[in-house]
Amino acid sequence: MQTVNTIAELRAVLASWRRAGDRIAFVPTMGNLHEGHISLVDAARQRTERVVVSIFVNPTQFGVGEDFETYPRTEAEDREKLLAAGADLLFLPAVREMYDPAAKTVVSVAGLSDLHCGAFRPGHFNGVATVVAKLFNIVQPDKALFGLKDYQQFVIIRTMVRDLNMQVELVPVETVREVNGLAMSSRNGYLSSAEKENAAKLYRALCEARDAVLSGDADYGDIERQAQVFLSAAGFKVDYFSICRSTDLVAAMPEDRGVVILVAARLGKTRLIDNICFSK
Ligand code: PAF
Numbered sequence: 001m002q003t004v005n006t007i008a009e010l011r012a013v014l015a016s017w018r019r020a021g022d023r024i025a026f027v028p029t030m031g032n033l034h035e036g037h038i039s040l041v042d043a044a045r046q047r048t049e050r051v052v053v054s055i056f057v058n059p060t061q062f063g064v065g066e067d068f069e070t071y072p073r074t075e076a077e078d079r080e081k082l083l084a085a086g087a088d089l090l091f092l093p094a095v096r097e098m099y100d101p102a103a104k105t106v107v108s109v110a111g112l113s114d115l116h117c118g119a120f121r122p123g124h125f126n127g128v129a130t131v132v133a134k135l136f137n138i139v140q141p142d143k144a145l146f147g148l149k150d151y152q153q154f155v156i157i158r159t160m161v162r163d164l165n166m167q168v169e170l171v172p173v174e175t176v177r178e179v180n181g182l183a184m185s186s187r188n189g190y191l192s193s194a195e196k197e198n199a200a201k202l203y204r205a206l207c208e209a210r211d212a213v214l215s216g217d218a219d220y221g222d223i224e225r226q227a228q229v230f231l232s233a234a235g236f237k238v239d240y241f242s243i244c245r246s247t248d249l250v251a252a253m254p255e256d257r258g259v260v261i262l263v264a265a266r267l268g269k270t271r272l273i274d275n276i277c278f279s280k
Pocket of ligand 1: 028029030056058061128131132150153
């Protein structure tokens with residue numbers, strides 16, 4: 001596996017692969033790789049001849065007072081994991097390689113970016129959409145793989161790809177969970193072991209809410225309130241727990257078939273997100 005730090009080097013390698021007729025799958029990450037990321041690399045390897053992974057802790061998607069400075073940077077371990085997973089190329093750019101200091105352009109997916117996490121992290125999804133658009137322009141992949149743990153992020157990127165006619169096939173990949181149900185996340189590393197056990201209640205709350213919806217309970221507001229009460233009693237500070245339409249993330253109506261339940265909650269100083277998506 002080759003590692004490159006510049007866009008020019010990356011493009012040279014990609015051009016040689018394309019000349020050989022190889023198709024390229026791309027897995028964008030912020031590093032501190034766990035099994036969830038490796039499942040993206042595995043899914044990528046099944047689909048194309050070449051797999052490119054980027055590790056870039058993107059400053060524009062962190063708000064003031066968030067964890068940009070302390071976000072775990074574990075490049076040596078990440079490189080080993082990617083090598084073992086069979087990635088072909090690691091793109092590891094510096095901030096100055098990705099962002100011209102005079103940059104003026106922001107990609108913003110209106111509406112969707114203000115809901116749910118967007119309401120609590122203003123500007124976050126503009127940072128995500130902008131960096132993913134830039135990475136797509138740099139890599140020009142045939143396919144790009146994203147984990148469904150970040151469900152809202154996936155819907156926003158899917159919308160951006162549609163609206164801007166980007167020629168990339170998006171591949172959503174199921175969330176990988178710990179044995180206790182906790183969704184894998186780089187931010188789980190901030191949790192103490194007691195918090196990690198407790199954090200599994202987030203998925204339990206999602207499963208219980210899904211079961212209530214599937215059993216025919218049509219009072220979604222009440223299901224949401226019960227989940228919030230359960231999570232608050234377990235020590236979470238809940239940002240939102242919302243039963244939504246899976247297509248556009250607005251509040252679901254009992255007649256909607258595709259449903260996603262989205263949750264974000266803080267446990268101590270760690271903000272966790274998770275979701276469960278199902279059809280009725
Ligand atoms: O999901 C992430 O790790 C990031 O938001 C992404 C897609 C790599 C953009 O920085």
